[in-house]
Amino acid sequence: MKTIMLGIGEYAVSNIPGHIIKTMSLGSCVSLTLYHPASRSVGMVHIALPESKINIESGNQLPGRFADTGVKVLIEEIIRLSSLKKKKDLVVKIVGGANVVAASDFFKIGERNVTAIKLHLNQWRLHPVAEDVYGTFSRTVSIEVNTGKVKISSPGRGFWEI
């Protein structure tokens, strides 16, 4: 068993049995996971903000930071790893995007992240089959190579799976 820990803006793909990719304490950030069942390949990216145009240089350095560059880089990496022919075979899940308690949209970066990720997935004709998003709590999330299972935990709220 080896756990690959992702910091903000990082991404990883793996097809090595026993590997787990994990990211801790998502607040308004969102984790996008991809799973290709036939080749048992998984990938995850930890996205912080909707659009790289607010800082192009930062997007070039760490494309995973933004939804537009992060979705693209993760899909390209998993295609490369799994010699994937049909993108529609990818199982897509998204987790995170919490917001604080607020009436206005002003601070809802979590929500804007989720919307942006779905928009960019749509450009690849991909759609999440499951999601665990929004709410007012933080999440830790992992994906396993062997099973493609996406497991979530949150302090005081236990563990669950999507």
Next chain:
Amino acid sequence: MNKLEDILEKARKMPPLSHDSMRLLEIIGNENHNLQDVVLIVESDPALTVQVLKVVNSVSYGLRQSVNSITRAVSLLGDKTILGIAIGQGSPEVFDSPLQGYESEQGELWAHGLRTAIASLSLAAMAREEVAPDLAYTAGILHDIGKSVLSGFMKDQAPELIEKINKGEVKDYLEAEEAVLGTNHCAVGGELAKQWNLPPPLCSAIQNHHTPFEAESQYRHLAFVIHLADIIAMMGGTGTGTDAMSYSLDERSSEFVAIDQIGIEKLLMNVMIEFEKTRSSLFGK
């Protein structure tokens, strides 16, 4: 004794802030202070000296040659980072213990304070009335000290608090704390701050960081700065456990701090980068 009295008693028994931290607070709070005064304090404390040299020589600062002089270390790191290191190290009962009541690990309260402090510096510059940056930074580090007192009274109770929020009985974690304990981490933090003889603006910011409009008018901008910085820290993933993200945004914030949607995104990213740099230099991860 009822629970509230027990909590206040615990606050009264908390050890004081370290002597070095108090001296640094005093010195840095004086606009005309001399860097040499900070150097003298660091040099007189071997543990602090070791930690400061460890930080400045960490890879994050990317220096070609190792630094062995405290004068050089202090000028490279800046007095605010030195204060952050001193507070984190000099008050282990507060900043170096796990918060069991919040299911938060050792070091998380300090990391959350540090991230809030970094955000507070930027937000202070955006306040619609002048907010002293060093005051904002210090208030950022200290704002959640009340949690170190409350934590022991909430062991295993987090699911109960969360259920109250989920059922809509209370709107956020602050109200949940009040419902279960009869007080909240802001009120208790304010008490602890007064007991530590912190200056009035710091006491006010600690007490009002979730209710900034209730701060005395002369400290209200500072309270809004800390209120927003706390939220920015939680959004970036550095909260303190069960309560992370479960707080309310005061919708009047933009009347006190000039921030808009794009400004928040830029701030979130800059704080993320700066925090990772500081954290990796302190913890090597």
